[in-house]
Amino acid sequence: MIVTKQKNFEELLCSLGSGPVFLMGCSECATLCHTGGKDEIRAMKAALEKKNISVAGCVVLEPACHLNNNKRMLKEYTKELGRSEKILVLACGNGVQTVAELFADKDVLAGTDTLFLGEITRVNEFDKRCMQCGECVVDFFAGLCPVSRCPKSMLNGPCGGSSGGKCEINSELECIWDRAIQELKKKGKLQVLMTIQKPKDWSKGLEMKRRV
């Protein structure tokens, strides 16, 4: 899932001006991480109206990153959209751009910051799991990804700063290398770490388009 967090409300107010504004959310990731689902759109509407910013309408797109589906869904909001100066999108950076594609004449604003591709670890807690490098390496590391989960993306770790299973840059962060070593040990496969992992082919993560 694409994990987002809402931007600071005061900063949003500065960029929104006086409105009217149209709110768009997303039924997928932004709903799951409580940044742009039905509830959050409703709360944002109320918060803006409290600040005397008029909200012309709102919708939760299904999902915001689907260009043609957005076109279809937004047909019934032509009138409200016509009245809106700005569109605030509570979805990931992808969703914002897909919406912006449809409204060249309006200011389409990002209501969230996109953080990472991650899992729902428990209620309201999300952890980074992938940075879309284009060539998955988790098979070498007991199903764990050091590219996205080690702050130095080390393929031949751990670095010398791991302590008590925690990362040197943040004592809250698990050292993914320590974890991989423990998992491989349980499986009796610690020796696989003696293989020198070659420099990564980062060009695989530079794809800009894919056609099936």
Next chain:
Amino acid sequence: MRYRSHLEEILVEGRFVVTAEIGPPKGSDAKKIRDKAELLRGYADAFNITDNQTAVVRLSSFAGSVILLQMNLEPIMQLTCRDRNRIALQSDVLGAASLGVRNLLCLTGDHQSFGNHPSAKGVFDVDSIQLLQIIKNMRDSGVFQSGDPLLAERPNVFLGAAANPYADPFEIQVDRLHKKIDAGAEFIQTQSVYNVSKFVRWMDDVRSQGLDKKVHILAGVTPLKSVKMAERMKFHVPGTDVPDSVYQRMKSAANPTEEGYAIALETIRELKTVRGIHGIHITALFWEDVIPSLVREAGLLHK
């Protein structure tokens, strides 16, 4: 045999080596490096020039190394993967070798969040082990990382790496040393030793795998200058192990600076007797002028 560097020559000859670290200034004054180096002339066989250590911007290790060469001193140029990708790293290896740098210490590098530009993008295109292998291949096989051949001279460098006997998990640290040797490390400078018994245990494992015969290990020593420094090393610097006994000695000393010096001296004397140790690497953070007497009193002066 033709040696690639003086450091390699004396290590192969079996002399007990001293290396010392020189931290470059936060400015472009070459004199800062020259003054430190002049102070240490004759007291160390080669001098590490750090590469923006702890991710704080300083004069580059490349320039610092060249300044030492101009003084007829031998640099060990540190090279980290934090700030440069494989293109820049390989280019700097060629450039440094072309100007006479013969020793390179390959490090992954401290994370940028520790330094004075925490909002910088860390590169980490490759890690220290990959960097060792890349440079070894440039030198021995005449190919760049991509497989493209070098067309002019190959960089004739002596390759080093770091090792930390105190890092977790302890059990993997000797394997990691093994991996660094496989990748191309010919000498090792260890993390600063305060916990000698744990270091000795690590060396027992190193010797049991015969690794002390495959690589020259220099044990790190950093004299503690104050109680504050002991506290920082004990509680805040990742990957260091200051035992309670050492911390207590510093805290209860009438003169902590003298006590720190005495502890460093004792540590060097103990390390000298550890089988498989080929030298001492002294990192005297902002206290370089202590090195001459430390070297002399520890009986490490050759001349």
